[in-house]
Amino acid sequence: MNAVLTPARLGALAAVAALSLSACASADEPGEITITDPWVKAAESGMTAAFGDLTNGTDETVVLVSVDTSASPTNELHETLSDASGGMSMSQKEGGFEIAPGEKLTLEPGGNHVMMMDVTEPIEAGDTVDFTLTFEDGSTFDFTADAKDYTGAQESYTPQEPMDMDS
Amino acid sequence: MPGDATDTGRGLSRRGFLLGGAAAGVGAAVALGADRLVGAGAGLPDQRQAELDAAGLNGARTVTFHGDHQSGIDTPIAAHATYLGLRLLERTDREALARMMRVLTDDAERLMSGEGALADTEPELATVPAALTVTFGFGPELVRRAAGAAAVPAWLGPLPAFEIDALDPRWSGGDLLMVVSADDPVTVAHAVRMLLKDSRSFASLAWRQDGFRRAYGSEVSGTTMRNLFGQVDGTTNPEPGTAGFDAVVWCTGTGATAWVSGGTSLVLRRIRMNLDTWDEVDPTARSFAVGRRITDGAPLTGSREADAPDFEATTAAGNTVISPVAHIARSRPVDSREVIFRRGYNYDVAPAGGGVSETGLLFASFQADVDAQFTPIQRRLDEADLLNEWTTPIGSAVFAIPPGCAPGGFIGETLLA
Numbered sequence: 001m002n003a004v005l006t007p008a009r010l011g012a013l014a015a016v017a018a019l020s021l022s023a024c025a026s027a028d029e030p031g032e033i034t035i036t037d038p039w040v041k042a043a044e045s046g047m048t049a050a051f052g053d054l055t056n057g058t059d060e061t062v063v064l065v066s067v068d069t070s071a072s073p074t075n076e077l078h079e080t081l082s083d084a085s086g087g088m089s090m091s092q093k094e095g096g097f098e099i100a101p102g103e104k105l106t107l108e109p110g111g112n113h114v115m116m117m118d119v120t121e122p123i124e125a126g127d128t129v130d131f132t133l134t135f136e137d138g139s140t141f142d143f144t145a146d147a148k149d150y151t152g153a154q155e156s157y158t159p160q161e162p163m164d165m166d167s
Numbered sequence: 168m169p170g171d172a173t174d175t176g177r178g179l180s181r182r183g184f185l186l187g188g189a190a191a192g193v194g195a196a197v198a199l200g201a202d203r204l205v206g207a208g209a210g211l212p213d214q215r216q217a218e219l220d221a222a223g224l225n226g227a228r229t230v231t232f233h234g235d236h237q238s239g240i241d242t243p244i245a246a247h248a249t250y251l252g253l254r255l256l257e258r259t260d261r262e263a264l265a266r267m268m269r270v271l272t273d274d275a276e277r278l279m280s281g282e283g284a285l286a287d288t289e290p291e292l293a294t295v296p297a298a299l300t301v302t303f304g305f306g307p308e309l310v311r312r313a314a315g316a317a318a319v320p321a322w323l324g325p326l327p328a329f330e331i332d333a334l335d336p337r338w339s340g341g342d343l344l345m346v347v348s349a350d351d352p353v354t355v356a357h358a359v360r361m362l363l364k365d366s367r368s369f370a371s372l373a374w375r376q377d378g379f380r381r382a383y384g385s386e387v388s389g390t391t392m393r394n395l396f397g398q399v400d401g402t403t404n405p406e407p408g409t410a411g412f413d414a415v416v417w418c419t420g421t422g423a424t425a426w427v428s429g430g431t432s433l434v435l436r437r438i439r440m441n442l443d444t445w446d447e448v449d450p451t452a453r454s455f456a457v458g459r460r461i462t463d464g465a466p467l468t469g470s471r472e473a474d475a476p477d478f479e480a481t482t483a484a485g486n487t488v489i490s491p492v493a494h495i496a497r498s499r500p501v502d503s504r505e506v507i508f509r510r511g512y513n514y515d516v517a518p519a520g521g522g523v524s525e526t527g528l529l530f531a532s533f534q535a536d537v538d539a540q541f542t543p544i545q546r547r548l549d550e551a552d553l554l555n556e557w558t559t560p561i562g563s564a565v566f567a568i569p570p571g572c573a574p575g576g577f578i579g580e581t582l583l584a
């Protein structure tokens with residue numbers, strides 16, 4: 001259990017991190033978990049996703065195992081892999097995301113992301129959505145993401161026709 | 168200081184000019200290019216190095232977003248500008264307007280600093296800000312939805328109808344204005360795309376007007392532009408940074424319109440210039456119509472652009488040297504309040520029908536009070552102005568330009584927060 005990761009304190013830090021790219025902890029003092037540019041894809045209902053750069057400023061490896069938000073009762077941690085059919089598909093990350101000290105987990109469209117399975121109330125552009133990340137040791141980290149209209153980040157992207165590699 | 172271009176931008180352009188002038192232009196540029204071999208010029212073929220201008224690359228210049236006033240008003244004018252007029256969707260209410268302005272403010276702030284917007288699909292295009300500015304304006308309908316009719320300044324609405332106008336709705340009105348300007352058209356295109364994408368949930372694009380001036384580096388910064396009539400256009404503009412400029416431009420609203428304090432108003436007029444009939448006019452007659460020499464912009468009674476015109480001076484025959492119906496005679500202030508700050512751009516688009524050109528001016532003026540400052544001038548020009556023979560206003564829009572904001576705030580917060 002990492003005592004540094006109190007939700008209230010980290011929530012405030014996340015707000016600072018969202019304003020400043022340089023809010024990373026220095027290597028000399030006990031660091032924090034920070035997130036930069038958190039955002040969520042606006043959605044009327046159903047599935048959508050959240051993104052941002054999560055940095056482990058602590059001196060221990062952390063493992064992100066779950067995500068909670070009041071905007072969706074069920075949420076998953078997803079990774080994107082190429083599949084046997086030659087496309088890309090997304091699936092739940094077994095065992096969660098491990099982040100070594102000083103390392104960054106990039107959550108982005110087409111890559112690793114937080115999958116929100118069942119948005120109950122519409123998330124509109126300019127809304128803010130609160131999230132709580134839970135790590136393997138039970139510590140948590142809160143942040144607030146801005147909602148943006150975004151037409152990418154589709155959970156399954158299947159090309160209609162085989163891609164023409166010459167074009 | 169709000170909206171100041173970085174020192175590198177202004178300083179380098181001035182130094183570049185002095186060096187170029189002192190050491191005979193091209194030679195100086197080539198020499199400086201060679202000096203910079205270890206820097207940005209390294210690795211380029213010799214041919215290309217000779218093309219680098221004395222100031223080096225200019226794309227990294229940024230204009231500060233935050234401040235008392237929005238950027239794009241008193242900041243140095245950029246080579247390219249796109250004016251976007253949007254109509255609010257039916258469902259866009261006060262709450263949605265606040266969300267919209269938060270999103271658009273964040274986009275502008277990031278793009279102006281040279282980074283991609285949040286969720287930018289092409290952040291690579293944002294890395295050359297080239298003095299990008301984004302300026303937001305509100306039409307009367309937006310203000311009404313935000314805070315009711317009492318919040319609409321008396322001057323915010325369509326201008327009175329003028330005899331000379333032939334207004335086309337496709338260039339007129341609008342609820343939300345965004346002006347995107349930069350010295351690089353790729354930067355403008357990317358920022359326009361990003362801002363319009365992020366406004367789709369709230370508004371639809373009603374019109375778009377693209378304008379241009381001389382490219383950055385082609386002339387000394389601050390040179391009065393020539394419009395496509397060849398006329399020096401914009402002499403006697405108030406000088407940003409002076410008390411006179413502040414008095415002319417910035418609003419001091421009170422009560423229900425206090426939200427516009429520190430902001431201003433924009434009048435945007437799309438003025439078609441008939442180059443085909445202007446071609447028929449010889450240089451002397453052109454100068455007579457303007458009241459200034461076409462060659463250098465000096466008043467017909469003076470020798471330099473900066474000389475004050477003498478409207479009383481007469482010819483041997485007893486007529487005034489400057490015609491009483493010349494453009495500068497009709498547009499000069501009668502009342503001391505009738506001063507505006509102009510920030511115009513040329514347009515030149517594909518002609519419809521059989522002509523060879525569709526050309527004109529995106530006339531843009533900022534003033535604290537449209538009714539007191541702009542309209543009297545326009546009324547006189549409507550009554551008589553020799554230039555009316557060749558010019559026709561075909562678009563017209565008036566916007567309130569809200570003040571700037573501090574970090575953490577958003578443009579329009581004085582109305583919407």
